[in-house]
Amino acid sequence: MSKPIHGPIRPNVNPLAINRHSHIRNAAKWQLKDALALKNGPHATVYMINGDQYLGEWKGNLKHGNGTYFYRKNGSVYEGEWQNDMRHGYGTFSVPKEPSDDISEPTAQLRKVYAGEWQNDKRHGFGTHYYEDGSHYEGHWENNMKEGWGKMFYIDGSVYEGEWHEEKRQGQGILLLANGDRYEGMWMDDLKEGPGKYIYKQKRQSYHGEWVKGLPKCGTLIDLPPLPGQRPKKFPIPHIKLVDPDRILSDEREAILEDRWQRMMDMAEGHELESEGELDDE
Structure with missing residues (x-):
C-alpha cells in the first residue's frame, strides 16, 4: 500500500542552479531557463x-567581482x-616584457x-603607473589622467x-633635481610659472621671485652662506646700486602678472573651443 504524500510535489531542481540563482522565486520554466543561460558567480x-x-x-x-582578463591582441x-563589465575598483594592468609572436596563451613574462584604483574602465583614484623608460608616478588620477x-x-x-592637472x-609643487638643485613654487602647463624659490646647490646661490615659462624673470x-669647512x-x-630697486621689481612683476593673466584667458578660451568642437563631432 503506497504511503500518502503530504504537501505539494516539488519538481527536480538542480541544486547548483538554486545556489547560483537564489534570487529567483516562483519563476516560470522559461524564465528559469533564461536565467540559467546567464553567467552568474564564478566561472x-x-x-x-x-x-x-x-x-x-x-x-x-x-x-562583475574579481577576475583576470587576457587580451589576445597585445598579450x-x-x-x-x-563592475558591470568594466574595470572598477582595485586592479593591476600588465603588458608583456618583450613582444612575442606567440600570444595564443597568457604569458608569465609581464611588466x-x-x-591602483579604477572607475568605469579608467584609472581613477589613487594608483601607481610604471613607465617603460623606468620612471614611475604614484598619486591621484581622474578620468585616466594624472x-x-x-x-x-x-x-x-x-x-x-x-x-597635477590633466597630466601636467x-x-x-617641489622639484628636487638629480644634481641637488631644488625648486619650490608654482607651476602652470608643466613649466615653472609664478612665484618660486630655486636653490643652486653647487653655486650656493638662491633665487626668489617670479618665473615665466620655466625661466626666472x-x-x-x-649668495648662500658657505657650508662648514668651505671658504x-x-x-x-x-650689491645693487640702484636708487629704487624695489620699485623696479614691483613694476616688472605687475607687467608679468598682466601677461600671465592674458595667457591664462587664452588657454581657457582654447579649451572652450575644443569642447565645442567635440560636441559638434557628436
Whole structure:
C-alpha cells in the first residue's frame, strides 16, 4: 500500500542552479531557463570571439567581482575588480616584457604598468603607473589622467611632488633635481610659472621671485652662506646700486602678472573651443 504524500510535489531542481540563482522565486520554466543561460558567480575560463580570455566572477552575463582578463591582441593582462563589465575598483594592468609572436596563451613574462584604483574602465583614484623608460608616478588620477596630488620619479633621479592637472604639473609643487638643485613654487602647463624659490646647490646661490615659462624673470639672487669647512666665495654677487630697486621689481612683476593673466584667458578660451568642437563631432 503506497504511503500518502503530504504537501505539494516539488519538481527536480538542480541544486547548483538554486545556489547560483537564489534570487529567483516562483519563476516560470522559461524564465528559469533564461536565467540559467546567464553567467552568474564564478566561472571557468570563458573564451571570447576575438580570442580574449576571462577567468573570474560574473553577474547577469557581465564581468562583475574579481577576475583576470587576457587580451589576445597585445598579450596584456588585467587582474582585479570588475563592475558591470568594466574595470572598477582595485586592479593591476600588465603588458608583456618583450613582444612575442606567440600570444595564443597568457604569458608569465609581464611588466606591471598600473596598479591602483579604477572607475568605469579608467584609472581613477589613487594608483601607481610604471613607465617603460623606468620612471614611475604614484598619486591621484581622474578620468585616466594624472590629476590632483602626486609624486613623479624620473629616470634621471629627479623627483617632483605636488599638484597635477590633466597630466601636467600645475599648481604648487617641489622639484628636487638629480644634481641637488631644488625648486619650490608654482607651476602652470608643466613649466615653472609664478612665484618660486630655486636653490643652486653647487653655486650656493638662491633665487626668489617670479618665473615665466620655466625661466626666472623677476626676483632676487643671493649668495648662500658657505657650508662648514668651505671658504667664502672669491667673487660674490655684487650689491645693487640702484636708487629704487624695489620699485623696479614691483613694476616688472605687475607687467608679468598682466601677461600671465592674458595667457591664462587664452588657454581657457582654447579649451572652450575644443569642447565645442567635440560636441559638434557628436
